[in-house]
Amino acid sequence: MDRVKKLSQKKRIVIKVGSSTLSFSNGRINLQRIESLATVLTKIHQDNVEVILVTSGAVAVGGGILGIDKKPHNLSEKQALAAIGQAELIRIYQKFFKEYDQVVAQVLLTKDGILNPVRRENACNTLNSLLNMNILPIINENDTVSTRGVEFGNNYILSTSVAVLINADLLIMLSDIEGLYSEDLKKIINATFIPTVTEISPGLEKSARGSKNSFGTGGMTTKLDAVKICFEAGIDTILTNGKEPEIIYDIIKGKEIGTYFISSKT
Numbered sequence: 011m012d013r014v015k016k017l018s019q020k021k022r023i024v025i026k027v028g029s030s031t032l033s034f035s036n037g038r039i040n041l042q043r044i045e046s047l048a049t050v051l052t053k054i055h056q057d058n059v060e061v062i063l064v065t066s067g068a069v070a071v072g073g074g075i076l077g078i079d080k081k082p083h084n085l086s087e088k089q090a091l092a093a094i095g096q097a098e099l100i101r102i103y104q105k106f107f108k109e110y111d112q113v114v115a116q117v118l119l120t121k122d123g124i125l126n127p128v129r130r131e132n133a134c135n136t137l138n139s140l141l142n143m144n145i146l147p148i149i150n151e152n153d154t155v156s157t158r159g160v161e162f163g164n165n166y167i168l169s170t171s172v173a174v175l176i177n178a179d180l181l182i183m184l185s186d187i188e189g190l191y192s193e194d195l196k197k198i199i200n201a202t203f204i205p206t207v208t209e210i211s212p213g214l215e216k217s218a219r220g221s222k223n224s225f226g227t228g229g230m231t232t233k234l235d236a237v238k239i240c241f242e243a244g245i246d247t248i249l250t251n252g253k254e255p256e257i258i259y260d261i262i263k264g265k266e267i268g269t270y271f272i273s274s275k276t
């Protein structure tokens with residue numbers, strides 16, 4: 011089945027946006043980008059596609075508020091920044107979504123909430139109720155109580171867990187890279203772009219390397235780990251650069267943007 015047809019059938023989409031997309035390299039929040047994201051997601055959501063946003067940025071926003079431009083190494087300090095930043099992050103999202111009368115809801119998840127069957131069912135029911143009420147859930151990890159690095163570790167795995175939990179049919183990962191390349195683009199400038207992937211071979215995994223920026227987490231290996239979970243669950247994934255959120259319109263129209271990971275179990 012061709013890409014246009016496949017993508018036009020996606021009706022429940024999880025969009026994962028990372029700190030590097032939401033903030034400048036000095037850690038300051040990129041309000042214009044969040045505004046564009048809110049505009050695009052509202053339009054898609056109002057056009058009968060259910061949208062669930064998984065957002066990072068709590069630590070980055072908290073750092074920005076306190077004027078700290080590097081993520082602290084100390085876990086509790088990171089969690090403190092997340093607690094400061096999460097409230098502001100949601101306030102910013104709410105402000106932009108409100109311009110279109112799109113109601114949003116904050117959902118903070120932890121790994122045990124996903125693994126424990128009772129809590130998992132509750133989380134799933136709540137998310138489904140929100141979607142039935144036409145509300146756009148905005149999800150992040152509950153960083154205050156999470157033991158970072160032991161639980162989700164980063165929002166790539168959180169976004170896949172959410173996609174699986176609510177039976178989404180597409181996960182779009184907005185990152186600071188155009189998609190998957192044959193080599194690490196930061197080291198090999200003529201690395202070739204890979205538009206479509208149907209299998210994560212050991213060779214592909216070996217060549218996938220990424221580097222971290224000051225607030226973002228997760229290189230290409232993490233992204234591929236997330237894709238593997240989606241593959242198993244029959245969920246397609248698109249990895250692309252989030253610097254222009256408007257490309258999401260083109261993605262769901264099936265234009266060749268980013269790397270399209272097609273699950274054979276779809």
Ligand code: GLU
Pocket residue numbers: 029065066067068069070092150151153163164165166225226227
């Ligand atoms: N939950 C973290 C935050 O909002 C993000 C984790 C990640 O970078 O993926 O800052």
